[in-house]
Amino acid sequence: MSLNNGQSLTVGGQDFTKNGGNSSRPPWEDARAVLRPSTPTRKPKSPKPENAITIAVSSRVLFNMEKEQHIYEQQGMEEYIKYQVEHETEAFSPGPAFSFVKALEAVNAKLRELYPESEELFDVVLMTNNHANVGLRLINTINHHQLFIERFCMTGGNSPIGYLKAYHTNLYLSADPVKVREALAEGIAAAIMFTPEKMKEVSDTQLRVAFDGDAVLFSDESERICKAHGLDKFFEHEKAHENKPLDHGPLKGFLEVLGKLQKKFYGKGQRLDCPIRTYLVTARSAASSGTRALKTLRSWGLEIDEALFLAGAPKGPMLEKIRPHIFFDDQMFHVEGAAEMGTVACHVPYGIAQRVVKKGTKDKETPNASK
Incomplete structure (x- = not known):
């Protein structure tokens, strides 16, 4: 981008000239329109945990990880991690909590329209005892499905329950009965989520x-x-x-x-x-x-x-x-x-x-x- 003495502004090979042009606007105004992206690329800002309604979901209910879970149970942690790393560019398919999380995002979008400055929004935290090496595949999957999940808690085999209060969790969803009972014992709303063989379609607006x-x-x-x-x-x-x-x-x-x-x-x-x-x-x-x-x-x-x-x-x-x-x-x-x-x-x-x-x-x- 350059501006010469004749007040001609060049952007990406395109000239915008003040003198001799039909527009009365300064050349940088026309250039700004070219530089502006056609669609917003900035994600909304995450609310502060103390202001948000925090929903903690395990990776096994947000996504379908049955095959990977079978590898873990039959072949152990090392083979499980190896498989996840080898397939980290392959997105997981949606799990039983997926539509619920999408509905939370739809509510957030409407809240932001009505209350642009408010942080009273749903905030989804991916809470999992997966190893951090699995994180790239989870991030790739979240981006693939265009989910807005910025907070991760990956505990590398340890129970994540101790972190729930630190995240100000309002609801914890997991496929693991032991972890859910631990959460309930801590006074946190929690439930074991099950996957129907064939899930009914649900509203995408309510x-x-x-x-x-x-x-x-x-x-x-x-x-x-x-x-x-x-x-x-x-x-x-x-x-x-x-x-x-x-x-x-x-x-x-x-x-x-x-x-x-x-x-x-x-x-x-x-x-x-x-x-x-x-x-x-x-x-x-x-x-x-x-x-x-x-x-x-x-x-x-x-x-x-x-x-x-x-x-x-x-x-x-x-x-x-x-x-x-x-x-x-x-x-x-x-x-x-x-x-x-x-x-x-x-x-x-x-x-x-x-x-x-x-x-x-x-x-x-x-x-x-x-x-």
Whole structure:
């Protein structure tokens, strides 16, 4: 680029001349238009962790790494790392959390339009115990799929759970039951994510999150009554305590941050067009035990967009209609039923329903059809 005495500015072999030209603008104004890229190349700035809603996802739920996991289990860490390095230019295909993360990014884009200076945004952290040598393949995959993930935590075989609080994590998703239980024990909302054989298509403009009630949003208090004394006593207990709010469950905090973002859209007159929608999908019956659930949410100052009381009916068909990006339940019976219908379902291993203690046997997970 050069400017000669005749005020002719040359950029990449193209001349822009002030004297003798038809334009009254200085030559550098015309040159600036040439230099400006046709599409923005700058990524949005990541929010500060203390201001963001942080979603930590493991690489095995964000991407399909079944083949690589098999190599690790059958041949060990060294062969696993070697394979990953040899194939680091090959992108992983999407995993069960992929559509959820894309939906988070879609919400962020709309929030940035309405609140350009706000850092109250979703921030996705790739949290994995992979070795750092696998990092290049993960970065290449993220760029290939055009995901906005800037924060990585790669712990080289050690558990990443100790870092979750440092990242101000609001939700942790993993395929590893041990790590999820560790996170829950630390008071962090967490769930084991499963991959349906065939995932249903979900909305690319509205984030949809479905929650079970007891032992997910609420404590397992009512389930304990049901297990100890049966359904009749459960209904009696709920009726007698319908004005006493239930204690919080492990995912209450995640519903709170979703509600906080929803109110930002409501504040701009977008209640009906809000890009976040929440669902309560519970096997409670409305007349017998639904009152306490709804009053509990109200006492917390939380709204749920849709409440489905199924009175013991299967959840899978309803979830197929909702098509959420993610569904949380504390019982594998419901998780498996949802997955069979193509819903990305997560197990929250929390509460009394996880254990049946028998003398001389180990604790085991068991379904409970009461909710």
